[in-house]
Structure formats: structure tokens, C-alpha cells
Amino acid sequence: MDATSYREALYDVFVDTDRDVEAQIARALEIGTEYFDLPVGFLTRIEDETQTIVQAVGSHELIQPGESCPLEEAYCRRTVETNVPLAVQQASVSSAISETAIETFDLGAYIGGKVVVDGDTYGTVCFADKDERDTPFSEVEKTTLELLTKLIGQALEQRAHERELRRRNERLEREKQRFEGIAETSFDILFRVGLETEFTYVSSAVERVLGYEPETLIGRPITEFIAESATEAAITGYSQVIDGTPVENLELEFVDADGELVVLEVNGTPLVDDGTVRGVQGVGRDVTARKEREQELRIKNRAMDEARIGISISDAEQSDEPLVYVNEGFERLTGYEAADSLGRNCRFLQGEATDPETVATLRERIDANEPVSVEILNYRADGTPFWNQVRVSPVENADGDVTHYLGFQTEITERKRTDQLVRLLNRVLRHNLRNDMNVLLGLADRLENAPADDAETPGEQLSDTAAALIELSEQARDLERYARRERDPQRLPPDSLLTDVANDYRERFPSATVDVTVHTDRPFCAGPELERAVAELVENALKHNPAPEPWVGLAVADDDSERVVLTVEDDGPGISEMETTVIANGQEEALEHGSGLGLWLVNWIVTRYGGSFQIEARDGETAGSVATVRLPGIGPDDSLESVAQRPTVLFR
Numbered sequence: 218m219d220a221t222s223y224r225e226a227l228y229d230v231f232v233d234t235d236r237d238v239e240a241q242i243a244r245a246l247e248i249g250t251e252y253f254d255l256p257v258g259f260l261t262r263i264e265d266e267t268q269t270i271v272q273a274v275g276s277h278e279l280i281q282p283g284e285s286c287p288l289e290e291a292y293c294r295r296t297v298e299t300n301v302p303l304a305v306q307q308a309s310v311s312s313a314i315s316e317t318a319i320e321t322f323d324l325g326a327y328i329g330g331k332v333v334v335d336g337d338t339y340g341t342v343c344f345a346d347k348d349e350r351d352t353p354f355s356e357v358e359k360t361t362l363e364l365l366t367k368l369i370g371q372a373l374e375q376r377a378h379e380r381e382l383r384r385r386n387e388r389l390e391r392e393k394q395r396f397e398g399i400a401e402t403s404f405d406i407l408f409r410v411g412l413e414t415e416f417t418y419v420s421s422a423v424e425r426v427l428g429y430e431p432e433t434l435i436g437r438p439i440t441e442f443i444a445e446s447a448t449e450a451a452i453t454g455y456s457q458v459i460d461g462t463p464v465e466n467l468e469l470e471f472v473d474a475d476g477e478l479v480v481l482e483v484n485g486t487p488l489v490d491d492g493t494v495r496g497v498q499g500v501g502r503d504v505t506a507r508k509e510r511e512q513e514l515r516i517k518n519r520a521m522d523e524a525r526i527g528i529s530i531s532d533a534e535q536s537d538e539p540l541v542y543v544n545e546g547f548e549r550l551t552g553y554e555a556a557d558s559l560g561r562n563c564r565f566l567q568g569e570a571t572d573p574e575t576v577a578t579l580r581e582r583i584d585a586n587e588p589v590s591v592e593i594l595n596y597r598a599d600g601t602p603f604w605n606q607v608r609v610s611p612v613e614n615a616d617g618d619v620t621h622y623l624g625f626q627t628e629i630t631e632r633k634r635t636d637q638l639v640r641l642l643n644r645v646l647r648h649n650l651r652n653d654m655n656v657l658l659g660l661a662d663r664l665e666n667a668p669a670d671d672a673e674t675p676g677e678q679l680s681d682t683a684a685a686l687i688e689l690s691e692q693a694r695d696l697e698r699y700a701r702r703e704r705d706p707q708r709l710p711p712d713s714l715l716t717d718v719a720n721d722y723r724e725r726f727p728s729a730t731v732d733v734t735v736h737t738d739r740p741f742c743a744g745p746e747l748e749r750a751v752a753e754l755v756e757n758a759l760k761h762n763p764a765p766e767p768w769v770g771l772a773v774a775d776d777d778s779e780r781v782v783l784t785v786e787d788d789g790p791g792i793s794e795m796e797t798t799v800i801a802n803g804q805e806e807a808l809e810h811g812s813g814l815g816l817w818l819v820n821w822i823v824t825r826y827g828g829s830f831q832i833e834a835r836d837g838e839t840a841g842s843v844a845t846v847r848l849p850g851i852g853p854d855d856s857l858e859s860v861a862q863r864p865t866v867l868f869r
Contacts, residue, residue: 220357223252224364231368238376239272242369246274246342249365253328253344253358260332260369261293261340268293271340279322280345290317292327293341300701302330302362304354325349328358330366334373342366364639371632406481406501409488414438414455417496426481426503428474444470444478458485458497468504480505527551527626529563533611533619537562538583541621550605550628552598563624566595570602570866579607586611586619592629594866601827602866604633630864634821641817706826706861708740708851709747711773711781718751719771726759729767736774739781739850742860743826747848750822753815754785754844762789779860780828781850784843791834792842823848827862 230236230244246258257275261268269285279286288294295313296303305311305327308319314327322345329343342365406427407420415438419431427442434442443451447470454464463486470478485499521528527547531538539560548554551566558565567576575593582589588610595605606629612621712735719731741747751771758769770786816832823830828848835841851860 220252220361223248224361227361227365227368231372238372241372242272243274245365245369246272249342249344249362250274252361253354255326255328255344255346257324257346258342258344260342261291263288263293263297263338263340268340277322277324277345277347286321289315290321292318292322292324292345293329293343294318296329296341296343297331297338300331302328302354302359302366304328304359306353307349309349323347328354328362330362332366332370332373334370334377339370339373342369360639406503407499408501409496409498410439410455411496412459414440414452426473426501427471427479442471444472446470454483454485455497458487458499459494461487461494463487464499468508471501478505479503480508527624529558529624529626530612531563531622531624533621538622547626550597550603550626551595557598566605568594568596568600568602570594571596579609583609583611583622592633601862603628603863604630604866628863630866633866634825634864638821641814702744702746704825704864705744706742706857707745708857709743709745710740711735711737711783714741714748715751715771715773715783718748718755721752722755722759722769726767728765729759729769731755732768732770734770734772736772737781737850739775739852741781741783742849742851742857742862743828744822746822747826750819750846751783751785753819757815758785758787758789758842762787764788775850776847779850779852780847783846783848785846786835786841786843788841791840792832819844819846824865827865829865 226248227245230241230248233241236244242260246260250256250258257273257277257280259273259275259280260271262271263269266288267285268288268291270280270282273280273282288297292305292308292314294315303313305313308314308325308327324345325348327343327345329341329345332339332342342362344362404422404425405420406422407418408416408423409418411417415436416434417436419429419434421431423429423431423434429442439455440448440451450467451469454467454469457464463484465484467483467485469481469483471481473479480503481501482504483499483501485497487494488496488498522544524544524546527550528542528544529540529547530542532541539562540558543553543555543558547558551558564576571594575591579589579591579593588608590606590608592604592606594602596602606627608625608627610623611619612623614620712733715733715735719733722729723731755769755771759767768788770784772784772786774782776782816830820830823846826848828846830844830846832842832844835843849860849862851857
């Protein structure tokens with residue numbers, strides 16, 4: 218199989234829900250040993266400067282589950298220090314592998330990558346052989362290993378999250394049973410209090426609730442058993458009843474026989490004899506457990522409300538299963554306030570590009586009252602799409618009937634963008650490299666068979682083709698670098714940004730005219746790599762314009778919304794229909810490839826900060842093209858945090 222087939226095999230392993238995580242990792246290690254042609258594959262856990270083998274394939278005696286060694290003695294020592302795979306063709310001459318490690322494990326070739334779980338280093342995934350390799354590891358092999366580390370990291374994260382959810386559910390179930398036990402064994406205190414606030418009667422329940430024998434309370438004032446902090450409220454309530462007005466649900470703290478506080482919910486009415494109020498009679502209900510539950514529920518509700526992920530609850534017993542609860546994380550994720558979400562089925566987040574098959578899977582599992590997890594394209598309140606990992610679990614009542622559905626929503630747009638980038642790089646590099654190599658082979662044949670005085674033209678074509686390959690590789694490297702870089706939204710004044718780009722290209726293309734027009738005072742809200750995107754558009758326009766004095770116009774203005782619009786116009790030959798089709802569709806088909814990665818680089822940068830990008834022919838009869846970039850603009854009273862937006866789906 219080729220590299221793409223191996224990657225597809227890895228994806229298949231980790232989407233197979235019939236396998237547990239250990240089985241997924243074991244199969245992935247087997248695939249890896251076959252792909253890298255290295256007989257030993259293993260997953261490590263690194264804690265406290267110690268490497269422990271978690272899973273392994275191969276027959277190396279020291280690389281077996283449970284084996285451990287100091288990290289300093291391991292091949293993985295340098296692997297966890299870098300964010301890219303460590304590939305060692307010949308360990309004996311590599312400075313990355315210590316002599317102690319070589320003496321201990323005796324491995325000649327090694328490739329390993331760091332596994333990150335929830336932002337922290339978990340360990341490594343490695344493949345090795347006792348024999349050294351004749352050839353270095355390729356970039357494709359390194360990229361494949363990076364993919365494997367990400368897939369394993371995600372699987373371990375998912376397992377940890379599921380275990381935590383199970384633990385929480387078990388804890389909640391235990392608490393529920395405890396509270397039910399309290400409710401089943403609790404009962405109310407009946408009492409009477411005279412005109413001097415003394416007890417004249419107390420039911421036997423007081424012994425169980427407060428620990429006092431009923432007869433010991435008779436004749437003693439009620440205030441003697443009430444906490445000091447509740448005395449004023451008790452006296453006020455007592456006086457109200459004596460004046461003829463009942464009290465309801467008055468919560469008072471009593472001190473029990475052990476000195477502990479017990480909260481009683483008191484209902485009292487006047488005790489009337491022959492039309493004269495003789496005292497107070499009433500009922501005291503122990504609500505201490507309820508108050509504790511309320512406090513715990515407040516804590517849990519606050520935890521749910523403040524959770525970073527979206528949490529929702531829908532009513533399974535109502536028609537169309539409307540939402541009855543959404544947390545603040547749901548509001549942040551979708552842009553819809555709770556008032557706009559409650560009472561609606563969650564499908565209102567779907568849109569024109571939402572996959573019907575994914576929706577059908579979600580609907581089928583919910584109708585079957587089964588847990589389900591899908592990755593679905595949803596739309597925010599402002600219409601921008603985002604990738605949403607939706608997990609839904611049925612919630613049953615005591616009779617086993619499903620009454621609600623609990624949903625968790627996690628934005629995975631960045632991960633899906635990265636996945637799309639990996640596929641893009643594979644397709645474009647494979648397609649363009651194959652085409653350019655065919656050109657090179659054809660030119661080489663012409664040079665070999667052409668007369669000596671006829672070699673100039675093929676030589677120029679060779680140079681042009683080689684330059685195109687170099688440019689493509691540099692663009693791919695830029696794409697990968699920006700994909701790995703953390704988002705860094707800043708205030709970018711358009712005047713200085715465009716002026717810097719224009720001045721640079723005026724020097725590089727002396728015969729060109731590069732005009733700059735700025736009609737806004739609002740800075741862009743984007744990362745510093747926006748300058749690279751603008752430079753790519755200008756360079757693309759100038760390099761592909763055969764005119765002796767090419768022209769490019771850079772312009773920035775406000776639009777009707779809260780965005781700033783940047784346009785890059787040129788008077789060149791214009792963009793091909795195939796290029797516009799690729800951009801409009803947002804993907805490259807087998808028979809439809811763009812000429813390079815430049816426009817993809819621009820789109821990656823712009824959409825990373827919530828912007829949009831399109832390119833088309835100029836209006837009218839004038840030749841040329843116009844590229845349009847729309848990005849959030851920062852007003853004079855806006856904070857950076859309030860304007861910065863999440864990444865959007867590529868080419869949407």
C-alpha cells in the first residue's frame with residue numbers, strides 16, 4: 218500500500234467503535250511496523266523522568282509492556298523535547314541518541330513522535346529496528362507518524378473523558394441513592410408553643426430529628442434550641458402567628474443534642490381557644506438534607522454553566538424534543554443566547570452544508586435511545602459554519618424510561634481544518650510533483666537527443682520547472698508552519714501593513730505599479746501572518762502578469778457589517794475558471810487541481826481568524842482578477858477579546 222492507503226487504514230482503526238482503545242493502538246502499531254518496515258513498534262508513558270512501555274509489537278526483549286527505564290537511557294529522551302518527529306537513520310552516528318541508550322536497547326534505526334493528551338505530554342509512539350537504515354526517513358513518513366501520534370492522543374483523551382464521565386455518573390447515582398434513603402426515613406415534628414414561647418407539646422419525631430426526648434423539651438423556651446443566628450427570625454415569625462397571621466416555609470436553624478445545626482422548615486398557625494390566641498401550633502420538617510442537596514446542585518449547576526464545552530438537555534417526552542437547558546458554553550459556542558435556544562430542537566444549528574447522512578445517524582441513534590457521537594457541520598447565530606463534535610446520551614427515570622437527552626458539544630473546527638490541510642498537502646504535492654517530474658523527464662529526453670545548439674530552450678524550461686517545485690515546497694512548508702503556530706489575534710493597522718507589502722514589491726518589481734488606498738481607521742483583527750497572505754496575493758498577481766509594466770491595487774474599506782474588506786486587484790490575464798472552481802467548491806477533485814498552494818495559504822490564514830476569502834475576474838471588459846478578503850474590524854471602543862473570532866470552516 219502507498220502512504221495514503223496506510224493513513225486511511227489508520228483512520229479506519231480509530232473510527233472503529235467495536236475496538237477498545239488498547240485494541241486500536243495495538244492494530245495501529247501493527248500497521249506502523251508494516252508501513253515503516255521496522256519490526257518493533259511501541260507506545261510509552263513518560264512520568265517523573267521514567268519511560269514505561271504501555272503497549273508494544275515485536276520481539277525485542279526490553280520493549281515489552283511493563284518494562285521501564287530512566288528517560289535518560291531511552292531513545293525517546295529527545296523525542297519528547299521536540300514538537301516534530303525524531304527520525305534517526307543510523308543511531309551509531311546520531312547525536313540525538315545517547316551511548317547509554319544504544320548500549321541498552323541496541324537499536325540501529327528509530328523514528329518516534331510525542332503523544333499529547335489534554336495539552337500535556339503523555340509519552341511517545343516509536344518504531345525501530347536493530348539494523349540501521351540505508352536511506353533517511355522521508356517527510357511523508359514523518360507526517361504519517363505525526364498523524365498516528367495525534368490519533369492515539371485523541372483516542373486516549375476520549376477514553377479519559379469517558380472514564381471521568383462514568384465516575385461522575387456513578388458518584389451522582391450514589392448521591393441520589395443516599396438522598397432517597399434520607400427521604401424515606403425522614404418525618405415531621407409536630408409541636409405547640411405557649412404564650413411564653415415555651416414548648417407545651419412535641420411529638421416523638423423530635424428524638425430522631427434533633428436527638429432530644431420529647432418530655433425534656435416541655436416547659437422550655439423554643440429559643441433555647443434555636444441557633445443564635447436564627448433567633449431574630451424565629452421571634453419575628455412567632456410574633457406574626459400570635460398576631461393571627463400564619464407563617465409558611467420559615468427555615469430556622471436548630472441545635473440538636475450533639476450541638477449540630479439542623480435546618481427545619483416550619484409552618485405555624487395560631488392556637489386559638491374560645492376565640493383567643495393561646496399559642497402557636499405547627500409542623501417542623503427536617504430540610505437539612507434538602508439544603509445540602511440544593512447547595513450541591515448549585516455547585517453542580519455552576520460547574521455546568523461555566524464548563525468550557527457546550528452542555529444541553531432536551532426533553533424526550535415533549536414533541537420534537539425541545540431544549541430545556543443550555544449552559545454558557547453552548548451560548549459561547551453557537552452564538553445563540555439561552556432564550557433563543559430553549560424550546561427548539563437542536564437541528565436549528567444545521568445548515569446547507571450539513572451532511573444529511575450524519576444527521577440521519579444522529580436521528581437513528583437518538584430514536585433508538587442509544588448514546589451517539591458524531592462530527593457535524595453546524596452554523597452559529599451569525600451564519601458562520603463550525604465543526605461540532607456532538608455526544609448525546611439518553612437519561613432514564615427510575616422506571617427505566619428515557620425522559621431527557623444529555624448533549625455535549627465541543628468545537629473541533631481547528632482539528633478538522635488540520636485534517637483537511639493534511640489531505641490537501643497530500644493531493645497537491647502528489648499531483649504537482651508527478652506532473653512536474655513528467656515535464657522534467659520529457660525535457661531531459663529532449664536535451665539528450667537535441668543538437669548542442671538547440672539546448673537553450675529545454676534548459677530554461679528545466680529551470681522554470683525546478684523553480685516551480687521549489688516554490689511549491691516552500692508554500693507547503695509555510696502552510697505546515699502556520700498550522701502548527703498558535704493563533705495570535707492582534708490589532709493590525711491596514712495602512713502600515715499594506716504600505717510595507719507594497720514597498721517590498723516595488724523594490725522587487727521596479728517596473729510594476731503597486732497602489733495603496735485605505736478608507737478606514739479600523740485595524741484588522743487577525744494574526745501577524747496576515748502580511749504573508751497579502752504578500753502572496755501581490756506576488757501571485759505580479760509574477761503571472763506578462764505585461765512590461767504590471768499594476769496591482771491594494772484597497773481597504775469598511776463594509777456594511779462589522780468587517781473590514783481588503784481587495785487586491787490586478788490587470789493581468791485573470792484567474793482560470795478551474796482555479797475559481799477549486800476555491801468556490803472548497804476542495805480539489807481528482808480531475809480538478811489548482812496550480813499551487815498559494816491561494817490555499819491565503820485562505821488558511823484568513824479563515825483562521827474568522828474571515829472569508831474569494832477571488833474572481835474583474836468586472837467589465839478590463840482583464841485581471843480581484844481577490845477579496847473580509848476580516849473582523851476593531852472599532853475605537855472595542856476590545857480585542859470582544860472582536861476576535863474563532864476559525865471558520867475552510868472555503869466557507
